[in-house]
Amino acid sequence: AVFSPPGNPGLRLPHSVFAAAMHVSFTCVAPQSVDSLHPRWVERPVNRGSCNCHPPALLPRGHLHSGTGDVLCFVQQDRGKATEAELQKRYGSDDVIFRQCDVTDSKQLEVRVVSPQGPTHVAVRALYHAHPLSAPFKYSSSLRATNVMALQGKGVFLTGGARGIGRGMTEALLSKGCRVLFCDVLVEAGKATEAELQKKYGADNAIFRQCDVTDAEQLKETFQAAVTQFGAVDICVNNAGILHEGMLDKVIDVNVTGLIRGSQLALEHMRRDRGGRGGVIVNVSSIGGLAPFYYFPIYIATKHAIVGYTTSWAKNPRNSEMGVKWRVICPHSVKTDILNLTDDQVVDLTDLRKHIQKLKEDKIMIEASVFAEAFIQMMEDHDNDGVIFDVKTNEGRYRRRQIVDADGVSNPFMCD
């Protein structure tokens, strides 16, 4: 079942109704400028057996899927082999495979573009077609039976976005075509981030509002501002958090109460059974929400609370009726300002500093941008209820690790 879009008779796209019934997702990529005109793109046409068609060497790492076998085919044997070697080093030899194949030869395509991993993959018929406006243009259908959530055009509300992980996630979401209203108590940093992001993604798409998540009224107004701005909030990321063992009430107010209020606002707004259009609520916990660490017991307690709260909602049997998904993220260590700790903030700063130093030396501590890439993969991979993801250090990708419980925990996702 195929149709050709008006004005582009050479393109044959699968009919979406059939695609949904078969649990197969199809992607059509229409590069127009930078990447497509890059000389390497022209020289190295790629036909990936997954959902994008950019040359891998130019792709941000987060765009490459992991785990279940991407098959690349190139016409040129030597270039294909070099790319395979480069990608296998990064993603493992089972994950990326090169086959020489001319996609204009349908026999070759069917026979060669089959993963040796067998039955989970099927050969795809890819169409290779010169786009009249730019460089070679092609599309391929996905080898994977995953349900990809399109982020393009989604309205996002995110707390604690002026810097660090929140800023990283904001920028990553914008780069996927989301429109983000992010808030923070840090006005100067918030405005500076807003100015930078607006330059890149447009003034209507990246919006900063000053807001303290511990102030229920302010939080409600700021959430409402996002709804007004975007028409609806589809994704709510409760990320704001602090670490200070000397400030019991404040830490609980920000990390737990503020996050729960943010989740409640989002749930009420998104619920399909109450007129909303559904959505995803993402709460930022920590690896310290899953295990004890003696340096900051109060902080750890709040992060356990976040896991408990979010996973309890994730277990609600009415989630599909409400159209709301719950995600809890548990990073290990990400290079941000939260690391700039003073003596009164933790139990044993001298010892903790040694650990932090070691994490840096061992390259276990990751950049916020790398973390954000994996976050995007988690968001796009929409069939992942009950799955734990881990993020391989500084590789910016996640790997499905373990089904926790079929109807249980949504997505703790750990940077280990």
Ligand SMILES: NC(=O)C1=CN([C@@H]2O[C@H](COP(=O)(O)OP(=O)(O)OC[C@H]3O[C@@H](n4cnc5c(N)ncnc54)[C@H](O)[C@@H]3O)[C@@H](O)[C@H]2O)C=CC1
């Ligand atoms: N960096 C790391 O290694 C890890 C961080 N996390 C969590 O990630 C989240 C983000 O932290 P980072 O980016 O690392 O730290 P960060 O300190 O750079 O960012 C936190 C942001 O939240 C904002 N914020 C704090 N209190 C607020 C309030 N009352 N209202 C609104 N905004 C407020 C801060 O101003 C800041 O911009 C936090 O929830 C943190 O607990 C979790 C595990 C590891």
Ligand SMILES: CCCCCC(=O)/C=C/C=C\C/C=C\C/C=C\CCCC(=O)O
């Ligand atoms: C290992 C606890 C991680 C908690 C991460 C977190 O939510 C916030 C951390 C803020 C500052 C310190 C950052 C990282 C290092 C922390 C602990 C190192 C301990 C390593 C270990 O014992 O495995």
